[in-house]
Amino acid sequence: MYIAVCISRFKDCPLCGADVEKIEDDPDLQGVVDRFIEGHGRIKRAQTNTEEEAEGEKKTVIYEDVSLERGSFLVQQAMRALRANNIESAKSRLNVCVEDVKEQLETMGHTPELCSQLGAVLGMLGDCCRATADSSSAIAYFEESVNFLMKVPKDDLEITHTLSVSLNKIGDLKYYDGDLQAARSYYSQALDVRRDAMKHNSSVPSQILDISTSLAKVADVDRNLANEDAAVSGFKEAIKMLESLTIDDQEVGLEQRRQSVLKFVNSQLEKK
Template sequence: MSCPFAKTASADGVCPMKFDQNRDRQQAGSEDKDKVNHQSDDSGIVAPKCPFGYDSHTFKLGPLSCMLCKALLYESSKCAPCNHKFCKACISHFKDCPLCGADIEKIEPDTDLQVLVDRFINGHARIKRTQVDADTREVKDEQKKVIYGDVSMERGAFLVQQAMMAFHAKNIESAKSRLSLCAEDIREQLKTSGNTTELCSQLGAVLGMLGDCCRAMGSSGSAVTYYEESAEFLSKIPKRDLELVHTLSVSLNKIGDLSYYDGNLQSARSYYTRALDVRRDAVKEHKDASSQTMCIRKGAVTKLKHLRLEVVDLAVSLAKVADVDRSLGNEHVAIQGFQEAIEHLESLKLSSSEAGLEQRRHSVLEFLHSQLAEKQEPVSASTV
């Protein structure tokens, strides 16, 4: 899943989660930050700076981070007798301390440290923008005021980054907690700003991630609820952005997968078909964009890659619908679906720089041909 905050990252569109590149350009390219710096010199207003070294550009490991999952500590716990501290979920898998190698006699909660971590999150990342007139030079009570830039973006990107690190380390509760805070923030903004494209895309992506957390925790019902709400918000956005189309169709397919595994084939087909329609419309709308007119525009290569990915995704959606049709006894319709998917993939021409996508295309093609050759024992397309 792509970063839900990439669209509002900075003046030049650079995503703050890409912390290993373009940092200087991010800092230098923002007129708002130049304005803040100017105010800092003339009016006693200073730009924000995290005392622990965390920021929206680097997300570097800090003193409140778990050394195992690399994210902020969640349910902070200390090993006895060495007193090294980790997330509860992370250290529970060890018998020896991963830092010093000492035998772990017991693991105790470190309430004081967790309170500090929670205060850090609620302070560093939750402080609202100070409402100060840019032309005002007077500072009340002779105290410097702090003006934050796009706090909503920086906080959201920060929380999502922490959640992604925790999720990949299988610390699902930590990831869910951070994403829930992020979703809460965006909902608050929706109340005042309305259903803007940026906010709907951000909330849709975050809700999809929350669905992934619930699914990993074995809570299918909660996962479906999050996926459905994710699809609801993403459906409000014009389908011009292929990344958003991909996110929407993935949410719909995940609901279909859960219905499929529960044996509700009609429901699965309904969601798979909705995802298929979204991808059909996107490919149809953007097909002409791969012409020479598009190729002379800035960013054409990236757009073409997204379009090719969408074609592969379209074939996957066709396979999912066909698989359900076969299970429902509609063999003729299923075969047509598998054949149409093959036609799309065989007509797709990829460059040598797209080895990863070519590998996926080849994998899906193998699956489709196997479905046509082995009609008696079909393999579930929900695994594609």
């Protein structure tokens, strides 16, 4: 039954969050669902040739997913679960979303829209695993996220930001595990992505902040690798960019972020 198939994917109610203890058949409610699908569901008709159509042969009708916005709904519910610190619930919703997008990839191919959607959701799954200290799974999800986001043209600032963030998060996990060389590699990749994006969006404050943050991350690793000259050079470049950055008075969040990164970089430079 349609309702059972949907709700059995979750351990709690998608709307109120209550635990699902058991599922019982409800013929009346199932009838409502059936009538909705019949009247409003998306329809996919089997391919037929003109001769079959001329003969009036009955064609197979397959009802597909009736929710045009299911992916958006699942992500919203996953975010709700994350805010409530219900990590497993969030993961279950995000995994359903991943399954949906991968099914579309098989039929529609690796379109930029699908790759960007999948990359973003995989990154959220990485965040879920990181929240539970499952670093190996987190890295696997972030790497898969990067793999799909790399297939998307880099002319979209949001996609570029998501890609660089996934790379940085892998770098962070490698850093905490003590693998400094791997951490530097991922931080450098994120920096390269952000520098390339800045070539076409040089006046966007958020891009300059992103690059400054990446410069600080690379410089911090260089210092830990005893490459002091490279570290000082990176910190100085970050400071120069941050001090020359002008942010609109209404962009309070960006200014707070600028001050935070600038404070960190100055403190690191003073340790020389």
